[in-house]
Amino acid sequence: MEKFRIFGGYRLSGTVTVSGAKNAALPCLAATLLTREPVRLSGLPRVRDILTMEKVLRTLGEHCQHDNGTTTVVMGQATATHAPYELVRTMRASVLVLGPLLASRRQARVALPGGCAIGARPIDFHLSALARLGADIRVEHGDVVAEAPRGLFGAEIAFPRVTVTGTENLLMAATLARGRTVLSGCAREPEVVDLAAMLTLMGARISGAGTDVIEVEGVDQLTGCSHTVIPDRIEAGTYLLAALMVGDGVRIEGCVPEHLSAVLEVLGSAGAQVEVQPQALVVPRQQTPLRAFTVSTQEYPGFPTDLQAQAMALATQAEGRSEIVENIFENRFQHVLELKRLGADISVEGRKAVVRGPTKLQGTTVMASDLRASAALVLAGLAAEGETVVDRIYHLDRGYETMEVKLSQLGARIERFNPGPFL
Ligand SMILES: CC(=O)N[C@H]1[C@@H](OP(=O)(O)OP(=O)(O)OC[C@H]2O[C@@H](n3ccc(=O)[nH]c3=O)[C@H](O)[C@@H]2O)O[C@H](CO)[C@@H](O)[C@@H]1O
Numbered sequence: 001m002e003k004f005r006i007f008g009g010y011r012l013s014g015t016v017t018v019s020g021a022k023n024a025a026l027p028c029l030a031a032t033l034l035t036r037e038p039v040r041l042s043g044l045p046r047v048r049d050i051l052t053m054e055k056v057l058r059t060l061g062e063h064c065q066h067d068n069g070t071t072t073v074v075m076g077q078a079t080a081t082h083a084p085y086e087l088v089r090t091m092r093a094s095v096l097v098l099g100p101l102l103a104s105r106r107q108a109r110v111a112l113p114g115g116c117a118i119g120a121r122p123i124d125f126h127l128s129a130l131a132r133l134g135a136d137i138r139v140e141h142g143d144v145v146a147e148a149p150r151g152l153f154g155a156e157i158a159f160p161r162v163t164v165t166g167t168e169n170l171l172m173a174a175t176l177a178r179g180r181t182v183l184s185g186c187a188r189e190p191e192v193v194d195l196a197a198m199l200t201l202m203g204a205r206i207s208g209a210g211t212d213v214i215e216v217e218g219v220d221q222l223t224g225c226s227h228t229v230i231p232d233r234i235e236a237g238t239y240l241l242a243a244l245m246v247g248d249g250v251r252i253e254g255c256v257p258e259h260l261s262a263v264l265e266v267l268g269s270a271g272a273q274v275e276v277q278p279q280a281l282v283v284p285r286q287q288t289p290l291r292a293f294t295v296s297t298q299e300y301p302g303f304p305t306d307l308q309a310q311a312m313a314l315a316t317q318a319e320g321r322s323e324i325v326e327n328i329f330e331n332r333f334q335h336v337l338e339l340k341r342l343g344a345d346i347s348v349e350g351r352k353a354v355v356r357g358p359t360k361l362q363g364t365t366v367m368a369s370d371l372r373a374s375a376a377l378v379l380a381g382l383a384a385e386g387e388t389v390v391d392r393i394y395h396l397d398r399g400y401e402t403m404e405v406k407l408s409q410l411g412a413r414i415e416r417f418n419p420g421p422f423l
C-alpha cells in the first residue's frame with residue numbers, strides 16, 4: 001500500500017496551480033448519459049474518482065476518449081443500465097448516474113452506496129425525490145432499482161435537508177422530465193452551478209441554480225456540448241491552509257477566490273494576511289502568528305466540511321483555543337486521533353473539537369481514514385519535526401492530483417513510497 005514520507009520543517013514558497021474540481025467533474029461526467037451526442041469535457045482532474053466514474057460510464061456503454069486534456073464521452077452501440085457494487089463501493093458519487101439513467105434510458109439499477117468513514121450518508125432524499133418525478137423505486141438485493149417506463153414528469157419537490165449530489169441527481173433527471181420541475185431546499189454549491197451551466201449548454205432550460213430554488217422546464221432531448229469544469233475550491237483551500245502553516249510566500253494560482261469567501265473570513269479572524277487577486281490567492285512571506293479561530297461547517301456559502309480536517313491541522317499552530325464544529329457529517333473527526341499521535345492537543349465533545357495551540361508537532365506514522373483527513377495529516381506532517389509517514393494515501397489519491405509533486409515544487413520534502421509487506 002502506498003504511503004507518503006514527509007520530512008517536516010521545510011518552508012513552502014512559489015506558485016501552485018489548482019486542478020479542476022473533482023466534485024464538479026463527477027456530476028458533469030454523469031450528465032453525459034443524458035445525450036446520444038459527444039460531450040467534450042476539459043479540466044477534469046487526474047484523480048482516482050474520475051477514473052472510477054469513467055469506469056462506471058464504460059460499464060453503462062459509454063466510450064471515453066482522452067486527447068490533450070479533453071475527455072470526450074460518447075454513447076456506444078450497446079448500452080446498459082446497471083452500476084454494480086464493485087464500482088459503487090469504491091466511490092459513493094457513482095450514485096450520480098441514477099438521475100440521468102432514469103431520465104434518458106427510463107430505467108436504472110445502481111448499487112446502494114452504504115455508509116463510509118465520515119458518516120452513514122443515506123440517499124433517501126434522492127430516492128423520494130425521484131419517486132415524486134414518477135419513478136417506481138425499490139431496493140432489491142442491495143441495488144436501487146428505478147423504472148419510469150412512460151418517462152419522468154415534472155413536480156414540485158422540497159428537499160428536507162440540503163444535499164449536494166441529491167440536488168445534482170434531481171437537476172439532471174428533471175431536464176428530460178415532461179413539464180416543469182421546481183426544486184426547493186437545493187444546494188447552492190458552485191459545483192451545482194457548474195453542472196447547471198453544462199446542462200444549459202446541452203439545451204436544458206434551468207433557472208435559479210446557485211439559489212435554493214431551481215426551476216427546470218423539461219425538454220425532449222439534449223445535445224452534446226463542450227464544457228470546462230470549475231477549479232477545485234477544496235484543493236485551493238488545502239494549499240492556502242498549508243501556506244499559512246509552513247509558507248514563506250505562496251501563490252495559489254487558477255482558483256476562484258469568491259468560492260472560498262467563508263474560509264477567507266475565518267482566516268481573517270485569525271489574523272492571517274491573504275491577498276485576493278482575480279484568479280489567485282497570495283499568502284505573503286511575512287505573517288504574524290495566527291490567533292485561535294472558530295470554524296462551524298455549513299452548506300455553501302458557509303465553511304465547507306471538506307476543509308474542516310485541514311483547518312484543524314492549522315488550528316494546532318494557532319495561538320489559543322480554537323473551536324471546530326462539524327455540522328454536516330456525524331463522524332468526520334477521524335483525523336483527531338491521528339493528529340494527536342503527532343502531538344496535537346485536541347479534545348472532542350460531540351460535534352465540537354477544541355484545539356489548543358500552538359503545539360510543536362513531532363513526526364510519526366499516521367493512518368489516513370478518508371480523503372480530507374489524509375490532507376490534514378499531510379499538512380501536519382509538513383509542520384512536524386522530523387519524519388512523518390502517512391499510510392493509506394489511496395484515500396488522498398481519490399481527490400488530489402499529484403499532491404506530492406505540487407508540494408515538492410513548493411519546496412516541501414515529501415515522497416511517495418511503497419515499503420512492501422512487512423514495514
Ligand atoms: C461528490 C460530492 O460532491 N461530494 C460532496 C457532497 O457529498 P454528498 O452529496 O454525498 O453530501 P450531501 O450534501 O448529500 O450530505 C449532506 C448531509 O445530508 C445527509 N443526507 C444526504 C442525502 C440523503 O438522501 N439523505 C441524507 O440524510 C448526509 O448524510 C449528510 O449528513 O457534499 C458534501 C457536503 O458538502 C461534501 O462533503 C462531499 O465532498
Ligand SMILES: C=C(OP(=O)(O)O)C(=O)O
Pocket residue numbers: 023091092093306371372399
Ligand atoms: C467527501 C468527499 O467526497 P465523497 O462525497 O465523494 O465521499 C470529499 O470530496 O471530501
